[in-house]
Amino acid sequence: MVDLIVIGAGPAGLTAALYASRAGASVIVLDGGAPGGKLNLTAEIENYPGVVQKGPELAYSMYEQCLSFGAKYEYGEVTHIVDKGDHKVVYTGDKEFEGKFVFIATGTKERRMGIPGEEEMSGRGVSYCAVCDGPFFKNKIVCVVGGGNSAIEESIYLSDIVKEVHVIVRRDVLRADQYLIDKLKEKDNVKMHYLRKPASIEITDNKVSGLVVSDSNTGELLTISTDGIFPFIGLDPISGFVKDLDIVNERGYIEVDENQETKIKGLFAGGDVTEKNLRQVVTATNDGAIAGQYIASLLK
Known part of the structure; x- marks a missing residue:
């Protein structure tokens, strides 16, 4: 049992893990791909304040910083989540993980x-x-x-x-x-x-x-x-594994409140997979920071 399971190692997920682990929470980050999400597919980052560098380089910096406060990284494609009330069980192809809180940051896929x-x-x-x-x-x-x-x-x-x-x-x-x-x-x-x-x-x-x-x-x-x-004709949210939880809208995006929490207590989401007006690196890190800090406060 860990305090927080983060699903997705893009900017939102890595930031949530960073903020929560820095505040003392035990964190596992799950992802079926390379850490950094779509940063790895971006040639140049030009609109992230204070940073002008190649996407993969920023991705690796975020990943290293995230792990520096004790978060653990596990490779795995999440298949479904079971809500147990006071904790959640996250299933991958061959493993299961238990956490008091879950933050979903699976992003989008190309249409x-x-x-x-x-x-x-x-x-x-x-x-x-x-x-x-x-x-x-x-x-x-x-x-x-x-x-x-x-x-x-x-x-x-x-x-x-x-x-x-x-x-x-x-x-x-x-x-x-x-x-x-x-x-x-x-x-x-x-x-x-x-x-x-x-x-x-x-x-x-x-x-x-x-x-x-x-x-x-x-x-x-x-x-x-x-x-x-x-x-490059658009993106669709990667949310199929939680559709049975009734937290997505008609377009497949996850709906959250001001703390990035879904209608299921203890289940959070952020980044491109959520319903929002602007999907950028800076808004993804914003979501992760809000959720990570809030989750850490609930553990005290």
Whole structure:
């Protein structure tokens, strides 16, 4: 039995563990991936106050700092949680952990395009992480799907690696911040395709060879020759393992109060998996700090 089980080792989870363990709580952090969450997929962090560095570097700093106050890290994918009233039981594939409190910070996962060829070529020409896979497409042609901040950030990053970037936008405008749009305009190897949406993926010799896009108004099809496709069309919360607890809304996001506590006493959540207006590193650490400090106060 520990005081706090943190599910998810992104900025929210690591901050909650840091604040709680620093206040004397015994803490276990569970995650099925590398510590840092989506920080590991971000080339540059430019809007975290006082910090300008590569995402993976910030992730490792947060992880080291978190463990320095006694928190323990365990690798494991959580399958479900059982509420026992005065404590919770968290189950992974082959283990179970008991804690007085639980903080869920599982974040989000990239939304799929849902078109023919996507699943078949996932990891073989279709990638959801430009930082991870961009170097495989050096001097090649790629397509980026999306018009928000993530899509434009990744387009800028890829433009320095690949021969040509085609940006597919289903609307007639970009939704990204103007700062990013201005940076994108400086890239002469980026081609914009407005009012287009992905329809299917062309495959030749078991490799991605083209992206078929349709006109958003007329439905007319156009094939763009490409070696790789990077979809950034939105995110979905990783909350399936708690849907039976009735703490998520219709979109799958967990609802919490001002202390980051759900309707189940002792069960907290924070970061991108919660219902909120802004999902950023700085808001995730805010959630973790609030929850970690509050949980520590309940233990006294």
